[in-house]
Amino acid sequence: MISYLVSSEHIVFKLPYELWIAAKYVGVIRRTNDKFISFISIASVIGISLGVASLVIVVSIMNGFQKEIKDRVLSITPHIEISSNKSQFNDLKNDFIDKILGRNTYNAIAAYSPFIASQAMLVSGLSKFRGIQVNGIDFNSYRNVYPLEKNIILGSLENLTSKNHNSIIIGYELAIMMNLHIGDKLGILSPDFALDINSFIPKIEQFIVIGIFKSGYYEYDANVVFINLDNAYKLFSDNCKCGIRILLHDTQVAPYVGNKIRDDLDWKFLVQDWASSNKNLFIAVKTEKRMMFIILSMIITVSAFNLFSSLIMVVKDRASEIAIMRTIGISSYSILIIFILAGLIIGLIGTFMGIISGIFILCNLDALVAFIENSMRIDFLPSDIYFINKFPVDMRIKDIFAISFLSILLSLFATILPSYKASKLQPARVLSHVK
Numbered sequence: 001m002i003s004y005l006v007s008s009e010h011i012v013f014k015l016p017y018e019l020w021i022a023a024k025y026v027g028v029i030r031r032t033n034d035k036f037i038s039f040i041s042i043a044s045v046i047g048i049s050l051g052v053a054s055l056v057i058v059v060s061i062m063n064g065f066q067k068e069i070k071d072r073v074l075s076i077t078p079h080i081e082i083s084s085n086k087s088q089f090n091d092l093k094n095d096f097i098d099k100i101l102g103r104n105t106y107n108a109i110a111a112y113s114p115f116i117a118s119q120a121m122l123v124s125g126l127s128k129f130r131g132i133q134v135n136g137i138d139f140n141s142y143r144n145v146y147p148l149e150k151n152i153i154l155g156s157l158e159n160l161t162s163k164n165h166n167s168i169i170i171g172y173e174l175a176i177m178m179n180l181h182i183g184d185k186l187g188i189l190s191p192d193f194a195l196d197i198n199s200f201i202p203k204i205e206q207f208i209v210i211g212i213f214k215s216g217y218y219e220y221d222a223n224v225v226f227i228n229l230d231n232a233y234k235l236f237s238d239n240c241k242c243g244i245r246i247l248l249h250d251t252q253v254a255p256y257v258g259n260k261i262r263d264d265l266d267w268k269f270l271v272q273d274w275a276s277s278n279k280n281l282f283i284a285v286k287t288e289k290r291m292m293f294i295i296l297s298m299i300i301t302v303s304a305f306n307l308f309s310s311l312i313m314v315v316k317d318r319a320s321e322i323a324i325m326r327t328i329g330i331s332s333y334s335i336l337i338i339f340i341l342a343g344l345i346i347g348l349i350g351t352f353m354g355i356i357s358g359i360f361i362l363c364n365l366d367a368l369v370a371f372i373e374n375s376m377r378i379d380f381l382p383s384d385i386y387f388i389n390k391f392p393v394d395m396r397i398k399d400i401f402a403i404s405f406l407s408i409l410l411s412l413f414a415t416i417l418p419s420y421k422a423s424k425l426q427p428a429r430v431l432s433h434v435k
Contacts, residue, residue: 136232347411
């Protein structure tokens with residue numbers, strides 16, 4: 001095989017002649033009269049780089065959104081919830097202890113806690129009303145299932161353990177909306193009514209704010225409150241939801257454990273795991289990620305067409321050189337390889353530059369977003385709409401490899417027709433037109 005020696009002062013590289021010629025044609029090895037060819041090669045590299053960088057950035061941000069949403073959901077959602085109405089609450093607890101905890105097959109369960117939940121109306125003063133979800137909890141056991149203490153930003157939880165003290169813990173956003181502070185009194189209006197001789201009287205209890213929590217999830221902080229389990233049992237009638245919330249050692253086994261619990265309890269109670277109860281949310285995020293990948297892949301596809309056009313122009317520009325190479329004995333197969341390598345060089349350089357650019361932007365994304373927000377006076381992620389207030393990033397090696405493979409594969413496809421045309425050039429016909 002003919003080879004060329006490409007040398008610097010002290011280092012000598014031995015390259016196959018096909019690779020050397022391909023590098024010369026795309027401008028990697030520059031000649032004085034190659035300025036136009038170098039320009040269109042650079043344009044092709046930039047196009048592929050932009051497409052690859054866009055894909056790396058968007059896919060990593062979508063991964064971050066998916067991970068952040070999952071973490072936030074798990075921070076406010078039990079891994080498994082078994083529920084019934086109030087009349088079946090005692091049966092549920094007995095069955096859970098006998099059929100679930102009494103068996104050694106449930107090693108996945110880390111902790112559990114009973115609860116009572118119901119919709120109600122929060123009343124503050126004479127003119128402030130808001131619909132809320134009241135969670136009655138046994139704090140001593142619930143603290144093992146849900147890290148409520150970690151989310152407390154004001155106040156204390158000590159009085160929540162006393163059934164004789166009407167204490168309440170409210171969310172940060174709810175406290176702002178209702179202008180509530182530690183020690184303030186508020187009323188909880190139950191959806192149930194007490195029957196009097198002549199009328200129905202609404203059931204209302206007064207509570208004292210002893211704590212304010214902030215989970216970082218706006219809807220949760222604006223609508224959920226916690227009271228003592230015994231107080232909730234008195235306040236709500238049979239229409240409330242009662243049950244047991246379970247924490248698992250491994251969140252990924254929640255669907256399997258949930259199905260097993262459902263079967264062992266003979267389907268008498270409603271059993272939900274965190275994945276099924278938030279199924280639509282995660283499907284939406286996954287679908288959005290796939291659609292963004294497909295849409296942004298079009299940028300790389302357009303860049304591949306640009307590469308195709310560039311190689312066609314190189315073939316036309318170098319037709320006489322191709323004919324001379326054929327006359328000195330270089331085979332049509334070698335010509336084919338030369339132009340395939342030329343396209344792959346552009347694809348590899350563009351892909352590498354795109355990956356590096358994408359990673360660099362992701363590493364400095366917070367500063368870049370802050371600069372754009374301050375310059376344009378906009379807020380990309382309002383906290384009252386989204387789960388989070390900044391762009392999360394989760395770079396995954398498998399995604400970067402997939403994007404690189406797609407880019408190089410499209411670049412390879414773009415070289416096939418120009419390379420084939422170059423290999424089929426007839427030397428006699430081409431050289432007959434050269435003066």
